[in-house]
Each structure stands twice: as structure tokens, then as C-alpha cells.
Amino acid sequence: MTGNQPPSDSSKHLTERLDIDFALEAAGLGVWEIDPATNQVIWDARCQALVGLERDDYLPFEEAIQYIHPADSERVLMAIQWAMMVESGGRFDQTYRTIGADGGRVRWVRFWGQGYFKPTGEVYRFAGVAQDVTVQVQASQQVEESEARFRALVEEAPVATCLFVGRELRIDVANSLMIGFWGKDPSVIGQPLAVAVPELVGQPFLSVLDDVFTTGEPYEARGARAELVVNGVLGTYYFDFTYKPLRNAQGDVFAIMDMAVDVTEQVLARQQLEESELFSRSLFDKSPAAKSVHVGQEMRIRAANAQMLTLWGKEASVVGRPLLEALPELRTTPHLERLRHVLNTGDRFYEAEEKIELIRFGEPYTGYYEYTYEALHDAAGDIYGVMCVCTEVTHQVQARQKVEESEAALQSAIDLAELGTFSVEIATNRTTLSPRMAHWFGLPAVTEVAAMLAVIEESDQEPFQMGFTNDLRTEAVGAYEGDYAIINPLNGRKRILHTTSRTVWNPEGQPLRIDGTAQDVTAQRELQLALKEQVKQRTQQLADANLVLEISQQRLVSIFEQAPVAIALLEGPDYRIKLANASMQAIWQLPEGQELVLNQPVFEAFPNIAGLGLEALLAQVRQTGVAISGNELPVVFLRNGTPETVYINFVYAPISHADGNVDVVVAATEVTEQVVARRKVEESEERYRRLSEQLAVSNNEYAALNEELEEANELLVRSNENLQKFAYIASHDLQEPLRKIQQFGNLLKMRYVGTDNDGLDYLERMQAAAGRMSQLIKDLLDFSRISTQRDTSAAVSLDEIVSRALSTLELTIQETGAQLHIAPLPVISGDALQLGQLFQNLLSNALKFHRPNVVPLVTVRASLVPVAALPAPVKPNRLTANYHRIDVIDNGIGFDEKYLDRIFQVFQRLHSKSEFAGTGIGLAICEKVVVNHGGGITASSEPGQGATFSIYLPVQ
Structure with a gap:
């Protein structure tokens, strides 16, 4: 049956048989069926819409799978094959992407169904339903991205920040500053606060947090005292902090965000000031700090030293006048109320870095001030006035703001360039890693250099160490630059990093530390x-x-x-x-x-x-x-x-x-733009090193660098899109004209049936050529996919792999009468799909290249060999003490070993197409699979004496 002939059942009969079409439509479900006898896909209009088709009820299975996204196609095909095997129970349920015929639109779909089997185990029906789940998948992805952004924001916040979840106040996320305040390590993440920081039990913080959780009202405190164990010593610390409740969609409090600043030094300084005696009048006048004394509810200025008059920008005539008359610009501020509160209660008031707008010497002026309001007592102990001690910190605040802005711009540039940073302390031999760098290495933010070195791939460790040694011998900035590979010990992921570092020296010429940046260049x-x-x-x-x-x-x-x-x-x-x-x-x-x-x-x-x-x-x-x-x-x-x-x-x-x-x-x-962008990032890092000496550095260069990095990223995105289009053309568009040739050829052959015209012979030759071309393109795509490195960490039974390959070759085995001897095979770490392709190609060749009139005899056996016993041509890219050797031996036509180097190359054939069919790609795929698994492959043979293909795979 061809692709234009409908099977015995129709989509109309299908929906009548199910008799639930209305319910399916209401649920947004489509009905589909694969006829194993004809290899035809039968589906209704709702299923067709999932791949952008209209009125195409019947479609060959080979054409239908072309609409599966390339990244998902292998997984889906394996699931279909498994569901059509009786040992699977027939269950099928897969969610994947489709690329529609309607302009290449990508959809997320879920296909699930059931295979039905005869008593002999042969599948006779495979059917089910399908649904568009694009909205659900995208919503799930958005939630995951939002949570990841929130955690990154907390971890990179410039102040100590953490999140407590639930009544038990479980620590869901906390940045390094907050963990440092507690004197703990990251292992406290996930523990209740009372368990992680037990010294807080009996202090007011746990009770306040419980009240915030109950009332839903935020809580803020300044200079709060806390007893904490830091570095094994119980000490007293002071913090400004805020507890902010977070609510879920129903409006209930589910978590509390804690943001804190360590103000221990300021509080201790204030306490020392409180414990000191009041200055005498002479000291008041000669004090380098600005001071004034205010009395009465009007806060009349009784005294003000020269520093305070200069700070106000007023003449001495203001002495004796009420505060708001002398400084009317303070009418809209809370200063009068604060002074009255100190006068009435005796409570001391302190403010650091408050922004105040004054009229100084007739001109508007905005400054930042640190000041204290202190109650003054007479001999009887009664409060008679308030003393103000004030210091202008405008320059310090503006300088810090510029530094913070510069640091933020530099951090933005580093984030946009996707750089990781690290610093190695020479004295302690410890490394501090940025969050991105720590994520790449799978290590804590502060770790030993030896732990960092252990993550680097063994072949790159010696060049890496030599580079850092040379870095310490010269006083050149950026003395080390190079690539090295790392393998994350947590997830086994391999990355290639490009690192640039420099040494920081003290005035005596001794190395203090090594600072560096790294970029993930795996994709490049x-x-x-x-x-x-x-x-x-x-x-x-x-x-x-x-x-x-x-x-x-x-x-x-x-x-x-x-x-x-x-x-x-x-x-x-x-x-x-x-x-x-x-x-x-x-x-x-x-x-x-x-x-x-x-x-x-x-x-x-x-x-x-x-x-x-x-x-x-x-x-x-x-x-x-x-x-x-x-x-x-x-x-x-x-x-x-x-x-x-x-x-x-x-x-x-x-x-x-x-x-x-x-x-x-x-x-x-x-790559001009990428090189220029990287160099500008390096220049920006050097400018950042000098920020401590040049506080007024301009941020214009960082802004320009951000724009250039954005342009470079856009170019990279466009380049990736072009590469995807190129792969799509190779995987789809080249097959399309061949399918048309084959379809029209079939129509012409039907027209020429029963004639003696030479055209029928030409059509058959054309069909054969088109078939070879189609097979070649499929083999090239297989070779391209096999060439891509895959996850080879799963445990795979080679007994099961060979069994599946023999099941696929069952017809060939029956036709040739082949005898098979399969010894027990090991379980290895690898990719099941690639290993299946490997053994199917080798067994297929063993059956195909048999001698005429000789029954094929194929033997598969396994053994262990040490690394020292590997043959000279075998050079595996993953060194280990022992290797599995798997031999595939046949008694076929064999070959001359002088062609050994050619047989594993693409398109290399030792026989004409008239003798043996094929594209010359099968053994090239075998070699790629073995290399992807860290091993090697070779062969030995003599003409007419059969061949032995030996595979060497590392023992994990």
C-alpha cells in the first residue's frame, strides 16, 4: 500500500468506533492510530493541526515523524518502538515539540495511547489521543525562570538577604553575606532557623518573626542587639534589619524576607560617646565637630560653635532664635519633633547619612549628615535642653555612591559577558569563586586551590599549573591566558573555559593574590x-x-x-x-x-x-x-x-x-566584535582595580561596553539561528525533492506497466538512484547526530543492545540462514541509542558481506584488557586502567588490511554498489560512537577469511 492509498479503516470509522468525538473536541483532544501492517498514520483534524496540516487524514509514518522537533525525535522514536514491543505493556505517553508545516511554528504536544498485541506478541494496533500543551509547558518554564531569577537576585544582593518559608522558618535561600553574619556555612540552607542558628533561641528575633507571620505586618529595627557564635566564639553584634512578609495568590503569608546590615561598629562608637562626659563649654566651642545646644519646646538656639554655623551657612546672629525661625528650610522636616522627643523623654536620637536640604549663605545646598541629639541634664538631673553633634559626610556618601555605581556597572558588564571571576590568596592557598564560577566548578564559593585543580581535566592540569607558576615569577598583568577543560563533580558536565589572570604584588615585590576571569567557550x-x-x-x-x-x-x-x-x-x-x-x-x-x-x-x-x-x-x-x-x-x-x-x-x-x-x-x-568586546571587558577590569585610587572614574565606557556586548550577543543569536536553519535544510528540504521523484516515478511506472517501452527501465534506474540518494541523506544525518557528544553516563546493558539489534535484523538472519554465537556481554556507561546504532551496523555488515554458498557464522564475545595491552592503532580519548574488548567475528569475504585506514572514513567503499548495497557511512558512524564513549575501534582480516572488528570501551 502506498502513501496515497487509505487503509481499510478510515478516520470517520475511527471516530464512530470510539463514539466520543464530541467529548474529545470539548477536551481539545485529537484521535490518532498507527497501522503496523501498512505503516500509515491515521489521525483526525485536531491531531493534524498539531503539526500544521489540513485535510491529510493518512500519512506514511516516515513522513509524519519529519514534523517532530530534531531535539526530541530520537526520544520519541525510541518510545514508539518500545511501546510496540510486547514486553513494554504497550503504554505510550510522550510530551514533545513539533515543527508545523504552517511556517515552521513550534508547538508543545502530548501524545499518549496503547499498543494492542496478538497472542503471538505481534502488535496489530497502536492508537491513542493527543493534546496541545504549549500553554502549560510555557507557563511551567516561566515559573522556573522566575524562581531562578529570584534566587540569583538574593544571592547577588549587595546586602545580607535570606528567605524564611513556613511557620518553622525554614531557610529557603540565603546569600553569603547573611550566612557570614550567622557564622555558618551553606549547609544551613533548608534547615529551620532555630536549628541552623540555635543561639537565637531565647532572643527576641524568633518571636518577632512569628508575629510577622501571624499579623502579615512588616517589622523594621535599627541597632538591634544579637548574640551570635562566629568562628566558634559567642559575641555581641548589632544590626539594622527588615522583616517583610510575602503572600501567595490567596493572600496568605507563606514566607518572610530578611534583609540586614551589620552596624556593630557604629553602635559601639555611639555607646562610647554616650559613656563619655559632656564636654565643657570651652571644649564645645573649640571642638572640631559641629555642635549646638537647643532649649524649650521651640528649640531655641542657646549656643552653636563656629563649625555648626558654617555647616548651617548662617551668621552668629541666629543664636538665641527659635530653630525654625533661624533655619526656616527645616519646617517640612521632622527635626523639630525629634528634638522635642529627646527633650521630653531623654531618649538619645542618632541618624547616619541623612539627606538634608539647607539654605547656606543664601544658596540652596543639599548635603548628607551624620548627627546625634543628646539630652542635657542640670545638677538636679532634670532635662533642660538638647545638644546636637553633627558631621557632614556628603563627600564620603557621594564617593561611595560613585563606587557602588561603578561596581554595579562592572558587575553588569561581567554578567552580560557571562564571565566568572576568581581570586587566589597566595598565603592561604584558598580560592574565592564568583557564583557563576562556583556553579561551573561545582564547588563552594571559598575553596582550596587543590579542590579547584581536581576539577580540571587531567590532561590540562599541568599546563594550568605551569601557567600560574609563570604568573608568580613575573610582575606582568595578565601573565597567564589559556583554555582548559573542567568536569563538574556534581553533574558530570564538561565545560571548556578560557581564563585570563594577573598577579597583585605588594610594595616589597611579593605576590599577594592572583585575580582572574573565565569565560565558558564550550559552544565556540x-x-x-x-x-x-x-x-x-x-x-x-x-x-x-x-x-x-x-x-x-x-x-x-x-x-x-x-x-x-x-x-x-x-x-x-x-x-x-x-x-x-x-x-x-x-x-x-x-x-x-x-x-x-x-x-x-x-x-x-x-x-x-x-x-x-x-x-x-x-x-x-x-x-x-x-x-x-x-x-x-x-x-x-x-x-x-x-x-x-x-x-x-x-x-x-x-x-x-x-x-x-x-x-x-x-x-x-x-570574530572581530567578540575579540574587541572581550578586550574591552579586560580593560574594564583593569580600570576597576584602580577605582580605589580614582573615585571619580566615568561610567561612560561601561555604558558603551554594554551596548557593544548586546550587539555581539545579537550577532551570536543570529549566527545560531542560521546554523539551525542550515540543519533544517539538510534534514528536511533535501529529502523533499527525492520524495517527489519517488512518488511521481511510482505513478509513471503504473502507467508503463505491461509495455515494452525503454522508459520503464529508465524509471527503475531513476528510482534506484533516488533511493540511494535518500538513504545517503539519512545516513549523513545519522552521522551528524552521532558526531554530537551526548550524555554517556547512563548504565547500558550490551546484552539488551545486541538483542534489539538482532531483532531488527531478524528477516536478514532468516534469509541467509546465519548462525549466531553471542557470549555474555558487560554493562557499560553510555548512550543506548548510539550503542544500538553501533552494534546494528557491525552485525548488519557481518551478515551482508558473506561468501556465496557459505552459511554466515557470526560470533560476539567480550573480554577485559589492561591499558598497556591496547593495540597501537587504538588511542582512546578517555584513559583508564582497563577496557572492555568486544569482538564481532564473521566468516565473510574479508578485506585486505592495507585498506584498514580507509574503511572507517565516510563514503569509503571497498566494493561496487552492484556487489553490495550501502553508502559507505556505516563504519564511520561506528567509529564516531566508540570515540564518543571514550574508546577505540580496529579490525583484522584477510580476503576470503572473514573479518574481526574489535571495540575497546573504558571500564568505569
């Missing part, structure tokens, strides 16, 4: 590797003439021209420019048509790049046949008539011809 480095792989694949595709089909040439040329990576082809020993796509023109900034550079030697067309060492790199590529890459190469191009220095990431890859000539493919990406 993976992109460079992917680019190398794309260039390699592109080169091999061009070398294989069997892939050149007229119907796909225009599509491939379009992909070349629209690729987000700049690509050019250099021919011959003088490196003449043969081809250059639009992205390369954008780097060169040439007019359309490329008449200025085509067929010209590249160093004649661009003399400014001569002498940079590129000539030697190109010669090395032509001589060795090995690709070479480079990062951030400075090159001078003539742009708009003006020389301009740009920075390029490039790859030079060879293309070898049958006549022995070698051309070079150049793939490049301009």
Missing part, C-alpha cells in the same frame, strides 16, 4: 570542531562523483551560498581563488560577482595577509593532507578604502585529487 570550541567536521564532510562529498545528481546540485549550491560559515576554494600551488560564497564576500567586502579575485592567487588579491605565516600553513596542509585550524588571527583588509584589522577563526582542509594534486578549502568566521 564545539562549533570549531563541528566546522572542521562539516568541511571534512563537504570535501568528501565533492570527491564522491556518485553523489552528483542533477536534481540536488542546485540545492547543494544554494546551501553553499547561504551557509553561515564563510567558505572559499583555493586551487593549485599558487592558491588561486576558485570559489567563494556570500559569507566569504562579507569578510572580504567585495562587490557582487567576485570579478576582482576569482582565478587570482589569494596572496596577490589580498597582499595584506601575506607574511602572517598563512603561506606555511597552506603548504603544510597540501603536503600532509591534514586539516589545520586557527583562532582570532589578526588580518588587515582594505574596507571602504581604509585598512581595517579584523580577527578570523579559520580552518584549512585539503581536497586530494586522483592526479595527486591537492586543493585547499578555507572555512572562516569573523
